[in-house]
Amino acid sequence: MAKKRPTKKNANNRKYDLVIAKKNPILGERAITIFSKFGSDFELARAYCWTSWYYGRSLTFKIGHNKKSFAKKASLYSQKALELSKKTKNAWLIGWSHNAASIAVLASKGNRDSSCNLLQNQIKMGKKTRDNFLIVVGQFLFLLTNFTSFLTVEDPDENIKIYKNNIQTAREIIHRFKIINMRVWNSFYAAALSYMGLAQFEVDIKEKYGLLTKAVLFARKAVDHSQKWKIFDSPVVLNCLS
Secondary structure, eight states: OOOOOOOHHHHHHHHHHHHHHHHHHHHHHHHHHHHTTTTOHHHHHHHHHHHHHHHHHHHHTTOSSOHHHHHHHHHHHHHHHHHHHHHHTOHHHHHHHHHHHHHHHHHHHOOHHHHHHHHHHHHHHHHHHTOHHHHHHHHHHHHHHHGGGGGTOOOHHHHHHHHHHHHHHHHHHHHHHHHHTOOSSOHHHHHHHHHHHHHTTOOSHHHHHHHHHHHHHHHHHHHHHHHHHTOOOOHHHHHHTO
16 A cells, blocks of 8 residues: 655644644743733633643654753643642633643653543543533543553553453544534544454454454544545554554
């Protein structure tokens, strides 16, 4: 299969993402300075939350010359956002602050378990506010982070349990993405990963074949929707088809 080249639109989106990831931490620093003078815990928490989020995003995109400084600010600001948001008792803000903290701890420390715990709290707050977007963003990131559990979890039975839960989560993601008409991320991608992950630990040949067949089915759906929505195909999705 010939290697798919990024389209002009995808290249432009990537360029736009890089600009946003580079510029927004600077704007966030200004927001923190301004809202620190106003005495509003809610607005200051929001400023810390999203500034941390963009520092974490910059780390993910490997933008910025001082990785240690970005990692330190992502972690510090996310903690301040959590502290202030809890004072406001605003579940929506608490949820997004947990999201920022999960990105910070994963990007700066590579701590999968802590990141997953924070995302679970985000999902909890999303369900409390009945905010499908808050819920599904947490679920999607949780599943992607949890996909690499085999790197740190040695017990095969525990991994099987994790991937079975991932499959259930992937089904919920597909449902919620339809509700909010999410087109930035591909829900079928999450399902393909989940079935492929479980297949790694299945010893019965027929069961393994069945799981891999489902992985290919969802991977094909992911590719079809990527073409329909003009989203760049993930190499992992293409790997599910190999």
